[in-house]
Amino acid sequence: MTGTWLRRLAAAVPAVLLISSVSTAASAAPDFTTAEAGNPFVDGWYADPDVAVYGNTYWVFPTSSRPYAEQTYLDAFSSSDLITWTKHPNILTTANVSWATRAVWAPAPVQCNGKYFLYFGANDIQGNAELGGIGVAVADRPEGPYTDAIGKPLIGQYVNGAQPIDQDVFIDSDGQAYMYYGGHGHANVVKLNENMTSLGSFADGTVFKEITPANYTEGPQMLKRNGKYYLMWSEDYWGGPNYSVSYAMANSPTGPFTKLGKVLSQDSAVAVGSGHNSVLNIPGTDTWYILYHRRPLSRSGANDRQLSYDRMYFNADGTIQPVTMKVKDNFADGNTLGWTTYGGSWSAVTGRYETSSSFGGKALLDTNFSNLSYDADITPRSAVGDCGVVFRVTQPTTGTDSYRGYYAGISATGRVLLGKANNNWTQLASVGMTIKSGTTYHLRVEAVGSSIKVYVDDMSTAKISVTDTSYTTGADGVRVFNTAAGFDNIAIAHR
Structure with a gap:
């Protein structure tokens, strides 16, 4: 699970115990092959979805896919069945973040210490002289409202060449929280302290470790399955048709990460620009979905992006099979999107x-x-x-x-x-x-x-x-x- 309570739970307990300890409502979720009621699964132009399971409800937190100056807010969507989705608008706005003015991107949700945290990028800084980077907001409910937790960016500088954007938060089985982030072709990992609002250090005293795999562009995501760590990331230009997702496996949350192959690529019959993903593991099962954005075939605008999900399968050796973007619609969601x-x-x-x-x-x-x-x-x-x-x-x-x-x-x-x-x-x-x-x-x-x-x-x-x-x-x-x-x-x- 990427950046969510579920991933923390899955990493923290054995699979057998997890099956018996999760809620029956969540574990009874349908075993879909794709978004059976049709992709896109919500209305509107959105990108960079991250996913969380809070209680018996699935939550998706995306970027509003608009010109940078208009990206001043974040919406969220919730569902009890992955079919019908409820929109929660303006869960975080720049009005509640004193230093953020535009380009609010790629929210990463996590529940910890009785609070809901939402990490986000803002301002699209291009150098260390600019104000912006990765922030952290906090709320008492998944739908917010979220407010700035520290009054400044958590990471506001380029380190190892990594633009401070596209963060993902992962909590390992020992309770240690990590943040993976980076744009402009470089990826770093940092430790988060127990308060979730400050950075820790590695054993060698360093705060930032570069983990950039081959062909990395942006959008790192971390998941853990059967004791293996999977780093996923996006390649190529986000506004073009070749945007895609690749992955690596490692025995440690800090790598090394060597690219194994592509997980998700464009399909000229279905959609293009498919990338910036998160991953959902249905509680108590080995059922996995990849959530991502993609561009309709008839659209060419960089911000013409929609939210989709498809089934993701693992091979017997733990490697990930390339994802097929399926085309289905059973209209169970009561809409005709697409x-x-x-x-x-x-x-x-x-x-x-x-x-x-x-x-x-x-x-x-x-x-x-x-x-x-x-x-x-x-x-x-x-x-x-x-x-x-x-x-x-x-x-x-x-x-x-x-x-x-x-x-x-x-x-x-x-x-x-x-x-x-x-x-x-x-x-x-x-x-x-x-x-x-x-x-x-x-x-x-x-x-x-x-x-x-x-x-x-x-x-x-x-x-x-x-x-x-x-x-x-x-x-x-x-x-x-x-x-x-x-x-x-x-x-x-x-x-």
């Missing part, structure tokens, strides 16, 4: 994506898959028209066939159909099947190269199999024609 609509009326209702009848209304995800497997549950709401999924879509606008791409659907008149649109409609195939209004059907499209197969309910035998070379890549979504419909359990993956 979807863009073109015609019709759309809303998340009782765990489904419902739309009224329209002539060609569609909703698209910001994806760009080529070879894919696309699964969806589809419920037609009338005995006329048809409803289904679109894929490899480009140039979408509002209108009946106002897009370029493929459509596979079902009709309550008794047909499974596949066709393509280019501001007109060309049917590629149609077969008979009993379809009833109000009944839910599982539809799958497998598109690999020029081969397109459509399955309905029976996943062993394709209802339709055609060859077509018109469209090779594009966005994915859902569509109706002259019927209302409900959609659920959307899942899209590479083939």
